[in-house]
Amino acid sequence: xxxxxxxxxxxRERRILLSGASGLIGSALHRAAQKDGIEVTTLVRRHHLVxxxxxxxNPRRQKNTIHPLELEGFDAFVHLSGANVxxxxxxxxxxxxxxxxxxxxxxxxxxxxxxxRRPRVLLCASAVGIYGDxxxxxxxxxxxxxxxxxxxxxxxxxxxxxxxxxxxxxVVHLRFGVVLxxxxxxxxxxxxxxxxxxxxxxxxxxxxxxxxxxxxxVRAIFFLMEHDKLSGAFNLTSPNPVTNATFARELAGALxxxxxxxxxxxxxxxxxGEMADETLLASERVxxxxxxxxxxxxxxxxxxxxLKALLR
Numbered sequence: 001x002x003x004x005x006x007x008x009x010x011x012r013e014r015r016i017l018l019s020g021a022s023g024l025i026g027s028a029l030h031r032a033a034q035k036d037g038i039e040v041t042t043l044v045r046r047h048h049l050v051x052x053x054x055x056x057x058n059p060r061r062q063k064n065t066i067h068p069l070e071l072e073g074f075d076a077f078v079h080l081s082g083a084n085v086x087x088x089x090x091x092x093x094x095x096x097x098x099x100x101x102x103x104x105x106x107x108x109x110x111x112x113x114x115x116x117r118r119p120r121v122l123l124c125a126s127a128v129g130i131y132g133d134x135x136x137x138x139x140x141x142x143x144x145x146x147x148x149x150x151x152x153x154x155x156x157x158x159x160x161x162x163x164x165x166x167x168x169x170x171v172v173h174l175r176f177g178v179v180l181x182x183x184x185x186x187x188x189x190x191x192x193x194x195x196x197x198x199x200x201x202x203x204x205x206x207x208x209x210x211x212x213x214x215x216x217x218v219r220a221i222f223f224l225m226e227h228d229k230l231s232g233a234f235n236l237t238s239p240n241p242v243t244n245a246t247f248a249r250e251l252a253g254a255l256x257x258x259x260x261x262x263x264x265x266x267x268x269x270x271x272x273g274e275m276a277d278e279t280l281l282a283s284e285r286v287x288x289x290x291x292x293x294x295x296x297x298x299x300x301x302x303x304x305x306x307l308k309a310l311l312r
Contacts, residue, residue: 015073017055019043019104020080020125024184025176025217029078032218041074043081059104060096066107068114076225079108079124085150086189089275094149101125101157109163121170121225124161128177128210128237130154133282136208140289141175141233150278158233170231172224177210177237177286179217182310190251197257203265205245208285210237213300213310223296235288242303254307 016033020026021042033040043066044054057066059081083100087093105124112118131139132146145155158173165171180187193199212220220236242250252259268276288296300306 015039015041015075017041017043017071017074017077017119018080019057019059019078019108020082023080024179024181024214025125025221026078026080028181028214028218029080029221032222057107059107060099066111068111071111071115072117074119075121077108077119077122078221078225079105079122082125085129085275085279086186087275088272089149098153098156101153102160105157105160106163109161109167112164112167112169118167118169120228121172122161122164123172123174123221123225124158126154126158126173126175126233128175128235128284128286129278129282130158130175131284131286133207133278134285135283136285139235139284139286141235148278149274170228172231173233174221174224175233175235175237175286176217177212177235177241177284179214180211180306180310181214183214185214187251187310191255194251194255194257194259198261199248199252199257199259200261200263201245201248201259202263202268203244203281205243205248205262207244207281207283208241209244209247210235210241210284210286211247211303211306212237213306216298216300219299220291220296223291223294227294230290230294232290234290235286236291237286237288238298238303238306239288239292239301240303241285241287247303250304250307253304254311 016038018026018030018040021030030040042054043057045058055066055070081100081104083096085097129150130145131143132148132151134146145151161171179185182188190199217236224230224234248259265281268280300309
């Protein structure tokens with residue numbers, strides 16, 4: 001997947017604590033770090049997975065399960081935990097989504113208060129869902145937050161990391177767009193239908209989709225980890241968002257299949273409820289202004305070549 005030359009690795013951040021290591025981004029980040037000789041310790045939620053290189057925690061509880069001594073000596077924390085939003089949101093699952101993000105961040109930051117040698121940086125996951133459904137408006141990091149369940153969750157998620165800032169730790173909020181990889185995430189879910197020639201637009205197809213390749217996500221995280229003057233929110237999205245219709249056409253083209261079967265909005269709402277409106281049908285035209293202004297250069301800037309590279 002990744003070689004050390006593809007990732008901007010640092011010479012100082014040699015010990016990383018990682019949550020969400022079993023997810024798409026976390027597993028890719030873990031592999032890339034290890035290839036470059038960086039020591040990675042993971043936070044795990046199951047006792048039977050605790051072994052060398054892992055620390056047990058239970059972010060679903062209000063009570064802290066991490067002892068501060070376990071967190072000594074790390075150079076960076078990368079906090080990627082969060083329940084998958086890609087399913088119907090029952091009231092119970094809404095609570096899980098919030099707890100897995102907000103409560104887990106609070107627990108991690110509270111633990112840092114008792115650590116003598118604290119990390120230089122906390123890189124905490126967030127999402128472009130913070131902007132809400134905004135039509136054709138170009139959204140940058142300074143844009144106001146939107147409304148809706150996801151936007152409110154993201155605002156609380158980012159606010160929960162303020163405790164780390166108050167301790168003098170540099171905090172970076174990673175506002176992820178749709179991360180593209182054939183190994184998981186949204187693209188993997190789409191592939192079966194598109195391979196059968198049954199793919200198409202979602203609703204009108206006019207909604208903007210802010211995407212980024214997995215390899216650029218990993219490169220961006222290490223870039224932000226290494227640059228001491230960079231803090232606050234960063235949009236992790238390609239410089240060139242596309243409409244859903246364009247994405248469907250390019251994906252079908254990369255697979256040499258037609259894309260002629262749109263999915264009506266009503267069907268999506270019937271199947272997925274509010275989740276459909278806030279994710280699949282929401283329009284978020286996001287630009288990574290702070291990332292590019294800081295000197296980061298993307299490997300994958302255009303959707304067509306990016307999909308062909310992923311699927312070849």
